[in-house]
Amino acid sequence: LAPWLPVVGLEIHAQISSNSKLFSGSQVQFSAPPNSVVSFFDASLPGTLPVLNRRCVEAAVMTGLALNCSINKKSLFDRKHYFYADLPAGYQITQQRVPIAVNGSLSYSLCIDNKMSQMVTKTVRIKQIQLEQDSGKSLHDDTRSQTLVDLNRAGVGLMEVVMEPDMCCGEEAAAAVRELQLILQTLGSSQAVMAEGQLRVDANVSVHHPGEPYGVRTEVKNINSMRFLAKAVDYEIQRQIEELENGGTILNETRAFDSKLGCTVPMRDKEGKQDYRFMPEPNLPPLILYDAKSLPANMNHQQVVNIDWIHERLPDLPSVKRAKLVEQYGILPEHSFTLLNEDGLTEFFENVVKQTQMKPKKVIGWILKDLLSYLKQHSLTVKESPVSPFLLADLLNLLEKKQISSTAAKQVLTELWKGEGKTPLEIVKEKKLELIQDQQELEQICQAVIDGQENEVIMMVLG
Amino acid sequence: AQVEGLHFQVSAALREGRVSPAELCQRCLSLIKGTKFLNAYITVAEETALRQAEESEKRYRRGQPLGVLDGIPVAVKDNFNTAGIETTCASNMLKGYISPYNATVVQKLLDQGAVLLGKTNLDEFAMGSGSTDGVFGPVRNPWSYSRQYKEKSVPKSHSEDKESNWVITGGSSGGSAAAVSSFTCFAALGSDTGGSTRNPAAHCGVVGLKPTYGLISRHGLIPLVNSMDVPGILTRCVDDAAVVLGSLAGHDPKDSTTIQDNFKPFELPNLTDVSKLSIGIPKEYHAPGLSSEILALWSKAADLFKDAGAKVIEVSLPHTRYSIVCYHVLCTAEVASNMARFDGLEYGHRSDMNKSTESMYAATRREGFNDVVRGRILSGNYFLLKQNYENYFVKAQKVRRLIANDFVKVFRSGVDVLLTPTTLTDAVPYMEFIKEDNRTRSAQDDVLTQAANMAGLPAINVPTALSERGLPVGLQFIGRSFQEKQLLSVAKWFEKQVKFPMIQLEEVKRHEHGVFQHQKSASFS
Numbered sequence: 001l002a003p004w005l006p007v008v009g010l011e012i013h014a015q016i017s018s019n020s021k022l023f024s025g026s027q028v029q030f031s032a033p034p035n036s037v038v039s040f041f042d043a044s045l046p047g048t049l050p051v052l053n054r055r056c057v058e059a060a061v062m063t064g065l066a067l068n069c070s071i072n073k074k075s076l077f078d079r080k081h082y083f084y085a086d087l088p089a090g091y092q093i094t095q096q097r098v099p100i101a102v103n104g105s106l107s108y109s110l111c112i113d114n115k116m117s118q119m120v121t122k123t124v125r126i127k128q129i130q131l132e133q134d135s136g137k138s139l140h141d142d143t144r145s146q147t148l149v150d151l152n153r154a155g156v157g158l159m160e161v162v163m164e165p166d167m168c169c170g171e172e173a174a175a176a177v178r179e180l181q182l183i184l185q186t187l188g189s190s191q192a193v194m195a196e197g198q199l200r201v202d203a204n205v206s207v208h209h210p211g212e213p214y215g216v217r218t219e220v221k222n223i224n225s226m227r228f229l230a231k232a233v234d235y236e237i238q239r240q241i242e243e244l245e246n247g248g249t250i251l252n253e254t255r256a257f258d259s260k261l262g263c264t265v266p267m268r269d270k271e272g273k274q275d276y277r278f279m280p281e282p283n284l285p286p287l288i289l290y291d292a293k294s295l296p297a298n299m300n301h302q303q304v305v306n307i308d309w310i311h312e313r314l315p316d317l318p319s320v321k322r323a324k325l326v327e328q329y330g331i332l333p334e335h336s337f338t339l340l341n342e343d344g345l346t347e348f349f350e351n352v353v354k355q356t357q358m359k360p361k362k363v364i365g366w367i368l369k370d371l372l373s374y375l376k377q378h379s380l381t382v383k384e385s386p387v388s389p390f391l392l393a394d395l396l397n398l399l400e401k402k403q404i405s406s407t408a409a410k411q412v413l414t415e416l417w418k419g420e421g422k423t424p425l426e427i428v429k430e431k432k433l434e435l436i437q438d439q440q441e442l443e444q445i446c447q448a449v450i451d452g453q454e455n456e457v458i459m460m461v462l463g
Numbered sequence: 464a465q466v467e468g469l470h471f472q473v474s475a476a477l478r479e480g481r482v483s484p485a486e487l488c489q490r491c492l493s494l495i496k497g498t499k500f501l502n503a504y505i506t507v508a509e510e511t512a513l514r515q516a517e518e519s520e521k522r523y524r525r526g527q528p529l530g531v532l533d534g535i536p537v538a539v540k541d542n543f544n545t546a547g548i549e550t551t552c553a554s555n556m557l558k559g560y561i562s563p564y565n566a567t568v569v570q571k572l573l574d575q576g577a578v579l580l581g582k583t584n585l586d587e588f589a590m591g592s593g594s595t596d597g598v599f600g601p602v603r604n605p606w607s608y609s610r611q612y613k614e615k616s617v618p619k620s621h622s623e624d625k626e627s628n629w630v631i632t633g634g635s636s637g638g639s640a641a642a643v644s645s646f647t648c649f650a651a652l653g654s655d656t657g658g659s660t661r662n663p664a665a666h667c668g669v670v671g672l673k674p675t676y677g678l679i680s681r682h683g684l685i686p687l688v689n690s691m692d693v694p695g696i697l698t699r700c701v702d703d704a705a706v707v708l709g710s711l712a713g714h715d716p717k718d719s720t721t722i723q724d725n726f727k728p729f730e731l732p733n734l735t736d737v738s739k740l741s742i743g744i745p746k747e748y749h750a751p752g753l754s755s756e757i758l759a760l761w762s763k764a765a766d767l768f769k770d771a772g773a774k775v776i777e778v779s780l781p782h783t784r785y786s787i788v789c790y791h792v793l794c795t796a797e798v799a800s801n802m803a804r805f806d807g808l809e810y811g812h813r814s815d816m817n818k819s820t821e822s823m824y825a826a827t828r829r830e831g832f833n834d835v836v837r838g839r840i841l842s843g844n845y846f847l848l849k850q851n852y853e854n855y856f857v858k859a860q861k862v863r864r865l866i867a868n869d870f871v872k873v874f875r876s877g878v879d880v881l882l883t884p885t886t887l888t889d890a891v892p893y894m895e896f897i898k899e900d901n902r903t904r905s906a907q908d909d910v911l912t913q914a915a916n917m918a919g920l921p922a923i924n925v926p927t928a929l930s931e932r933g934l935p936v937g938l939q940f941i942g943r944s945f946q947e948k949q950l951l952s953v954a955k956w957f958e959k960q961v962k963f964p965m966i967q968l969e970e971v972k973r974h975e976h977g978v979f980q981h982q983k984s985a986s987f988s
Contacts, residue, residue: 275849
């Protein structure tokens with residue numbers, strides 16, 4: 001059987017972290033009471049006009065720069081028309097012709113095997129980033145045959161990040177999205193929490209034989225977590241391969257991931273082959289961005305977004321942070337990945353290092369093996385850890401000073417998890433776990449042991 | 464003596480206490496009642512108007528009026544949002560719709576103490592050139608009842624009464640034009656997308672100003688074509704238009720298409736010397752269907768400038784003949800888009816049909832929109848289809864650029880202002896007007912006005928003379944972008960020369976008061 005090459009591209013919608021919406025002044029608030037943060041413009045009241053939110057533009061520029069994109073100094077807004085209950089104006093304002101950023105790349109890492117012992121770096125091309133409005137939410141109440149519409153989310157700013165089909169499986173897709181998520185969170189341009197709908201991923205999947213043209217692709221939607229992303233993509237790849245090997249064909253359709261059944265199903269023909277009748281948005285002039293060279297001298301700075309100014313103020317991206325951790329602390333690259341992957345873990349680690357004489361190379365083991373596994377076992381976040389950096393550092397110092405053995409240290413740690421407020425030293429004393437440092441005392445103990453085992457000693461001396 | 468204007472007459476009278484805002488308001492309200500047959504108003508906001516007038520009165524008594532507009536009764540076309548007062552766009556879709564906010568221009572008028580009498584009638588959603596296609600019925604041109612028209616009209620038979628040969632106002636801001644023309648208010652807001660302020664101004668014998676696109680905020684103006692719409696100003700004289708312009712123009716952060724530059728309201732100079740002016744006469748505006756009467760007036764006007772020493776030259780705007788078709792494509796495309804929000808969900812009419820969301824949308828839109836609106840939506844959606852977009856929409860945008868460039872070239876060659884007719888004929892009787900459909904009429908009637916909208920240029924109708932039928936005929940001046948001061952100065956000079964006669968309306972005579980002065984008219988023709 002000829003091998004199959006799966007091809008995976010992603011369309012990711014990241015909600016912009018801003019106080020107000022993309023084109024109106026109403027607040028961006030998760031879980032607000034229904035229809036309580038809706039401006040006249042969001043509700044599409046006739047005669048209202050869009051006014052562009054500067055912060056949203058800055059967020060998109062930051063993200064574009066972090067993803068190595070070219071920032072378009074002139075970009076345009078368009079209307080994308082379709083009728084749906086959660087789209088009050090009957091169109092979405094988006095950037096179809098000329099988006100704000102294009103032609104970037106994202107590097108991400110994968111483990112070769114499950115043990116995190118060998119990592120390989122991959123790159124996915126970023127086709128573009130565009131600014132657009134989020135829609136409201138509609139809840140279908142089938143029992144009462146009605147649809148409930150909540151417009152709180154209508155008009156919230158989104159960055160759509162389009163990743164080219166450079167990925168080949170669920171794991172790569174998940175790793176790429178994970179890295180994007182970290183970048184967005186580092187920049188602060190999006191909080192990117194999938195569970196809160198701040199990061200939504202649609203996957204485009206197809207398969208083909210090497211040397212042949214790409215196959216028909218399907219779009220997979222309704223993926224609500226990183227884990228489901230990998231599952232959905234892998235399922236769809238498998239489904240397509242099986243279908244084709246059985247002589248069937250792949251339809252260019254949209255499918256939804258059913259997390260309960262772990263499979264993809266065709267979606268209700270909600271959009272079908274829609275003609276969105278794109279048209280330029282006449283109420284918004286072209287978006288012009290400046291850099292240090294093109295910035296006119298007498299320009300009102302309130303009205304201007306300067307790309308270079310934003311570039312200068314970009315924080316360290318995850319890849320840079322990881323490299324710094326490896327260099328500064330002598331830990332392995334895979335360690336740095338785990339540190340950054342857990343919210344707050346890097347901080348915890350660095351705090352412990354500050355407070356202990358133990359070398360970071362050794363501390364990392366305690367962090368990644370003992371602390372982290374305990375947290376995972378009990379589904380706790382780093383912030384919820386009953387053991388603080390101070391306590392752990394204290395314990396490690398005892399170990400470093402050879403006051404206790406490594407086995408004893410683990411026992412103390414187990415006690416510390418209980419969070420009873422005892423210090424490591426107290427626990428050591430309580431459980432009599434101290435290493436004996438006194439030579440004479442040691443000799444006495446050894447002698448006592450030997451004395452109690454006379455026969456064995458004679459056997460050993462005789463050979 | 465000049466035509467009654469607020470700048471010279473009423474404002475002074477208010478300041479000097481010769482008339483009070485409350486009296487003025489009362490008189491206008493009762494005149495509105497007396498001229499109800501004109502059907503110029505959809506909503507009369509009697510209570511709020513009287514309250515506003517009282518507030519104004521208090522300010523005058525304290526010696527602290529807010530400005531020239533304080534206490535002045537005004538009317539606003541019913542496609543501008545007015546908080547607490549119904550805004551219908553003369554459509555079933557918005558019957559009973561009470562907006563929660565004021566359009567910026569409405570707010571500005573109110574902030575200066577103007578008294579808002581009510582909302583005026585129009586073609587549904589401003590689509591039309593007759594003010595005949597709204598759900599509240601057609602607007603009648605006040606001149607239909609003027610002595611000047613009645614004297615000239617010969618009833619064809621005994622049975623034909625005055626009711627059946629009334630003439631249209633033109634459109635789509637016919638209600639506003641009729642309101643100003645019949646003295647029920649001193650200024651009115653209209654909108655102008657293809658000529659909707661200038662056309663009815665010409666037919667009703669009032670000044671109709673279309674400002675430069677981007678000068679006055681459209682926030683709160685329910686849009687027809689976002690890239691061409693402007694709020695229009697209707698008054699009885701050019702000075703008044705300048706005053707209203709001064710109170711409305713300027714950047715609005717709520718409207719991203721308004722220019723950022725600071726606008727300085729200007730005092731209109733009294734031009735006496737026009738010898739430094741260059742007036743352009745675009746030959747393409749001698750359009751098919753232009754009545755010989757109007758052609759003669761246009762010629763006479765050109766001579767007027769020439770005799771006064773101005774340079775009058777023939778110019779060419781070669782792409783004029785394409786502008787109607789181009790306008791049709793761009794207008795319907797934007798209409799299709801702008802009307803998409805009317806789905807019955809958030810506001811406005813909602814059909815009882817509830818089998819599904821889609822069926823509810825379809826029924827709501829069928830019930831809420833008239834044929835004209837639905838026709839434009841269908842056309843517009845057709846032009847926006849992926850397979851048609853390049854050939855229609857993009858092509859039309861390119862032609863639009865050519866039309867705009869025609870004007871740029873002419874103005875760059877040294878012409879200050881263009882002089883053209885505003886309409887092809889004087890106002891036609893309603894019975895004759897409705898023999899052709901809205902689309903045909905619009906295509907015919909917009910020919911002379913609509914290129915200015917394509918190019919975003921300022922333009923003004925100045926009432927010039929009465930036709931043989933005793934009806935008003937106006938001429939149009941088109942100016943350079945943002946050069947309203949120059950445009951209005953020339954218009955004011957012309958207005959002074961032609962001395963357009965005051966309408967002689969029985970109803971107005973009955974409601975007359977000392978503020979109105981009789982006009983000795985030296986008719987232009």
